[in-house]
Structures are given as structure tokens and as C-alpha cells.
Amino acid sequence: MARCTAPVRGHRSAAAAADCPACGGRYRGYGYGGYSSYSAPSYASSVSSGGSRSSGGGSGSSTRPRWSPAGSSVAYTPAEVRALTPVRDSVEKRVPLPEFRDVFLCHAWDDRAGAAKELHDLLESRGISVWFSEKDVALGTPLLREIDKGLAKSRVGIVLVTPALLRRLQGEGIADKELSALLARDLLVPIVHGTTYEALREVSPLLGSRSGLSTAENPMANVAAKLAELVAIQ
Numbered sequence: 001m002a003r004c005t006a007p008v009r010g011h012r013s014a015a016a017a018a019d020c021p022a023c024g025g026r027y028r029g030y031g032y033g034g035y036s037s038y039s040a041p042s043y044a045s046s047v048s049s050g051g052s053r054s055s056g057g058g059s060g061s062s063t064r065p066r067w068s069p070a071g072s073s074v075a076y077t078p079a080e081v082r083a084l085t086p087v088r089d090s091v092e093k094r095v096p097l098p099e100f101r102d103v104f105l106c107h108a109w110d111d112r113a114g115a116a117k118e119l120h121d122l123l124e125s126r127g128i129s130v131w132f133s134e135k136d137v138a139l140g141t142p143l144l145r146e147i148d149k150g151l152a153k154s155r156v157g158i159v160l161v162t163p164a165l166l167r168r169l170q171g172e173g174i175a176d177k178e179l180s181a182l183l184a185r186d187l188l189v190p191i192v193h194g195t196t197y198e199a200l201r202e203v204s205p206l207l208g209s210r211s212g213l214s215t216a217e218n219p220m221a222n223v224a225a226k227l228a229e230l231v232a233i234q
Helices: 014-019 078-093 113-123 143-152 161-173 174-181 197-203 219-231
Strands: 046-049 062-065 101-106 153-163 187-194
Touching: 062 078, 062 161, 078 153, 078 187, 078 219, 101 113, 101 219, 113 153, 113 219, 143 153, 153 161, 153 174, 153 197, 153 219, 161 197, 187 197
Parallel strands: 101 153, 153 187
Antiparallel strands: 046 062
């Protein structure tokens, strides 16, 4: 009696299904979508994107991560869900501390009144508490000590990667201390703004190896919406 090859080789294409000695007769003559395939579980369920969202590969597909609340209009690409899922797992495992902040915002000094302030304001408008050096470090206070406190009491860290930050990373400095602490755990989301991941990898291969969000694909308001859903704990 012919034995099905799916448990060993899978039916991952129409040709593979047709070649199976047990199932070939059922699949010959059908198109790619005419059979069930064996695949690994996905991080999220697919939803219609209406063709308005691109995943970077031109597919336009979107998914809904498990932490996105019912009725949310925020659309994620499959790549974004894969990148953010480990961060969400770490967020859910963290034990809240007194004066806990939702987000630690790491940014270049040159961006403090521009892109960093914009992202900070968008997050706080959504009820997300943000550690932001411009408001959380008082004059005369040791900066490194305050950074240590902010990192320890934040659910997740976001790094606003801009041309200014790339210049800072090349010259080393305080940003290196912040990034080292965040990179040690799955608590870091790079936000690329005004530059590319390719440029980031040239300066910091370790940080560039982390996937995150990009304002080239999402307006800053959408980035803030995704971050707000990521750190929200019911």
C-alpha cells in the first residue's frame, strides 16, 4: 500500500503533492492553493490589509499580533510581528516595580527637541509613560546614575536611530552604555528614522542585527501606536 510522504517531506508545493504515491491522484491538475500544507505555527493570524500596507517585499499583507486588542486599526507586517514578539514576551515576564515606566527612550542629544520629542509626545498622548532625559534628568544630577535608574524601571527600551545617533555611536559615549544594557535582554526596539538599517549595521552590527520599526514604512504616529500596543498590559 502506498505511503504518504507528507510527514517526512511535506506537501509544500503542488508538484510535491502530485509526486506523493498516496496522495498524488488527488492533487494532479489542481493549482497551488488546492491542498493543505504542513507548516510551523505563526506568531499571528492573517487579516486583510486592503492592499494599503507593504511588508517591504511588496506583498501588501498584514497580520494581527496576539497582543493587539480586538478592534484595533493598527496594521503590522509579518516581519514586524516576528521582530516584536520576543520583546512582548519579555514585557509580559517583567515584574512591575514602583514608578515603573512603559518605555525608556534612547536618542541622540541632537534629536532631543526634534524627532525624539515628537515620538515622546505621541507615546504620552496614548497614555504611555516614557523615560525621557529632557524631563527626567534634573540639572546637576549625575546623568549615568539617572540612566541606570531609568533602564531598571522601564518595561522596554526604544532606540531612535537617526543620522545624529549614528554619528554619536561612531564617536562612542553615553549611548553605548544605554545600548549595552538593553541589548543584553530582549527589551530593545530600534526605530529607524531618516536613515536605513544598512547604515546602522555599518556603525553598530550588533544593534543593526535587531529588527524593529522604520518611519520610512510607518509615519511616526503609526510607530507610536504600535509601541503603545506592544507595552500595554491589561
